[in-house]
Amino acid sequence: MSSENSSGDATEDIPAVEYVSGSGVPIRGNDIDTDQIIPARFMKVVTFDGLGQFSFFDLRFDDDDEPKEHPMNEERFQDASVMVVNDNFGCGSSREHAPQALMRWGIDAFVGEGFAEIFAGNCLALGMPTVTADHESINDLQQWVEDNPDGDIDVDVAAETVIYGGNEISVSVDRAQREALVEGNWDTTALMKANEQSIQATADSLPYL
Amino acid sequence: MSEGTLYDKVWDQHKVTTLPNGQDQLFVGLHLIHEVTSPQAFGMLQERGLEVARPDLTHATVDHIVPTADQSRPYEEDAAERMMAELEENVRDAGIEFSDPTSGNQGIVHVIGPEQGITQPGKTIVCGDSHTSTHGAFGALAFGIGTSQIRDVLATQTIAMEKQKVRRIEITGELEEGVEAKDIILEIIRRLGTEGGVGYVYEYAGETIENLGMEGRMSICNMSIEGGARAGYVQPDETTYEWMQETDYFQDHSEEFDQLKPYWESIRSEADAEYDDVVEIDAGELDPVVTWGTTPGQGIGIDDPIPAPGDLPEAKQDTARRAQKHMRVEPGETMNGYDVDVAFLGSCTNARLPDLRRAARIVKGRQVADDVRAFVVPGSQRVQEAARQEGLKDVFEEAGFEWRNAGCSMCLGMNEDQLEGDEACASSSNRNFVGRQGSKDGRTVLMNPRMVAAAAINGEVSDVRDMTEVSLA
Numbered sequence: 232m233s234s235e236n237s238s239g240d241a242t243e244d245i246p247a248v249e250y251v252s253g254s255g256v257p258i259r260g261n262d263i264d265t266d267q268i269i270p271a272r273f274m275k276v277v278t279f280d281g282l283g284q285f286s287f288f289d290l291r292f293d294d295d296d297e298p299k300e301h302p303m304n305e306e307r308f309q310d311a312s313v314m315v316v317n318d319n320f321g322c323g324s325s326r327e328h329a330p331q332a333l334m335r336w337g338i339d340a341f342v343g344e345g346f347a348e349i350f351a352g353n354c355l356a357l358g359m360p361t362v363t364a365d366h367e368s369i370n371d372l373q374q375w376v377e378d379n380p381d382g383d384i385d386v387d388v389a390a391e392t393v394i395y396g397g398n399e400i401s402v403s404v405d406r407a408q409r410e411a412l413v414e415g416n417w418d419t420t421a422l423m424k425a426n427e428q429s430i431q432a433t434a435d436s437l438p439y440l
Numbered sequence: 441m442s443e444g445t446l447y448d449k450v451w452d453q454h455k456v457t458t459l460p461n462g463q464d465q466l467f468v469g470l471h472l473i474h475e476v477t478s479p480q481a482f483g484m485l486q487e488r489g490l491e492v493a494r495p496d497l498t499h500a501t502v503d504h505i506v507p508t509a510d511q512s513r514p515y516e517e518d519a520a521e522r523m524m525a526e527l528e529e530n531v532r533d534a535g536i537e538f539s540d541p542t543s544g545n546q547g548i549v550h551v552i553g554p555e556q557g558i559t560q561p562g563k564t565i566v567c568g569d570s571h572t573s574t575h576g577a578f579g580a581l582a583f584g585i586g587t588s589q590i591r592d593v594l595a596t597q598t599i600a601m602e603k604q605k606v607r608r609i610e611i612t613g614e615l616e617e618g619v620e621a622k623d624i625i626l627e628i629i630r631r632l633g634t635e636g637g638v639g640y641v642y643e644y645a646g647e648t649i650e651n652l653g654m655e656g657r658m659s660i661c662n663m664s665i666e667g668g669a670r671a672g673y674v675q676p677d678e679t680t681y682e683w684m685q686e687t688d689y690f691q692d693h694s695e696e697f698d699q700l701k702p703y704w705e706s707i708r709s710e711a712d713a714e715y716d717d718v719v720e721i722d723a724g725e726l727d728p729v730v731t732w733g734t735t736p737g738q739g740i741g742i743d744d745p746i747p748a749p750g751d752l753p754e755a756k757q758d759t760a761r762r763a764q765k766h767m768r769v770e771p772g773e774t775m776n777g778y779d780v781d782v783a784f785l786g787s788c789t790n791a792r793l794p795d796l797r798r799a800a801r802i803v804k805g806r807q808v809a810d811d812v813r814a815f816v817v818p819g820s821q822r823v824q825e826a827a828r829q830e831g832l833k834d835v836f837e838e839a840g841f842e843w844r845n846a847g848c849s850m851c852l853g854m855n856e857d858q859l860e861g862d863e864a865c866a867s868s869s870n871r872n873f874v875g876r877q878g879s880k881d882g883r884t885v886l887m888n889p890r891m892v893a894a895a896a897i898n899g900e901v902s903d904v905r906d907m908t909e910v911s912l913a
Contacts, residue, residue: 260758261635261755261756261759262635262737262759264871266852266875270880271853271876272853272854275517275519275522275854276519277483277522277526289875319635319668322634323665323871323873325570325585326476327588345635348638353586353589366755410460410461410462419592420592422460422600423459423592429465430465432456436453437467438562438700438703439469439696
């Protein structure tokens, strides 16, 4: 696994994420909800540490906690850092535990047909790109990952391309996501905190405060 | 882009500035927090040496993990006790008001905000919970956020967001008896898809919506997120203002009601507002809707045949095949007669007083089927107390329902209320995802509260219109 983050200059300590490179893992199916990504019983915690092992738990393990057939259980995908998914991935609950768990499992970027908004927002807050392409391109990429589990996928956020095995597909990156990742502005706390005077002015203008 | 809609107006009113990444920074009028998604955010704040910027605009409750049977402290489950203790410490340190179980005001976060009058038209409201869209019923702009965004809001009382498109969904026609707001939203999601609202905010309008009470409007806005829309709203009107006037806040601050009403009136979408999309639905044609699958978009009328996956759009076929296998249903069958083991009347979608009243009229004088465990989990302590005073608790208990304390309960199976094995559950909640109710083999059938009552009595999914309602008087 290699994840190449060039250093950013916009906000101190926050790297830009122009580019993620690594091998892939295909997770097939539309409408994969965050309850499947991290079942609620694993959320009875006050930190995100250690969530990685519970990613997709009920799809990966049986009643006796024995591994089932699932890409994330396969030896060949253990080093994957790019998850290739289909449409409406991450729908349902807003739990940031979902991308936190996948990040802790080793994922740095998602390539898919489409993402639920809150999930994509949570990924951005963690510096993880969620880039999209059409159904056919994603299908081809998933098949290629099956055939080339060690092959590198280069997700270029700035150029909006995904390159793998000599193929290049153009992908869409939400404009704000691209700006935030490429400029290293994806950690918004400091950025917004700097606008304290304008925040107060807005508050003062609200009829209900 | 839309123009002149409530969304545009409330957005502009709260916009602080445009950030370098192109997102807008929006001021947050009300930040609701609970025990599951906030502790990590408080932790991040501490790591950075930051304090809660506006504890006065933040309100906490406990709902997801709180036991609904024995609530004595410490909670029996260690993890639940730890989460509760962490929340107590965080709100105490920051000076945040906490509707805790000893206050009589505790409940599901999307029930208590409206009850206390802190949910108001024209506010921006966020919470680390996707069903925050509920508050849009009051003409607020309300959406769910993740934990890193909770950190942002705690630290700055603002949030970074991109403006979305607005789809007006115009509902006309008179609802048939037995058909409710829940059926309208399930039909909307079935038609537009679980991903159809991604990138949109939904404006619910039309005579059917105008004729709904606030609870029905909340049920609809609540499930916007199940259709992919992060927020949904209804224009404030006299129904809204009547609700506001009766809340504690405006009972205590009656002068503010008169001051704020012009603002509330001013944010209504203009008659000539421009929308990015408009959809019309005739609700007069609706039968009670139930789900046959494992996404909220897989709904059908109670007597309609379950679709063959091959007849669905290609993108929906695989999901449908997996769902039918999980639910053990076949194309061509109806859901009428589907055996249930559990009946759950609760959740932020349908556990308010009118929901319980309607269900009680079906239950009264009848008995829960022998092999069904049925329970009522009121949405808040206030709902629980009001229902008790009205005699609803007795009606449910005499019929064989368990009467519990307020919380999220079996909607998401984070406390001890869970499906076991492959139990099937008639549920008034919002999600039928695999594993959602606590068992990975559990089967959830979503429906309106009266339909849950009917299923509890009959031991199977059934048409509530075939049952006579009993007066509660």
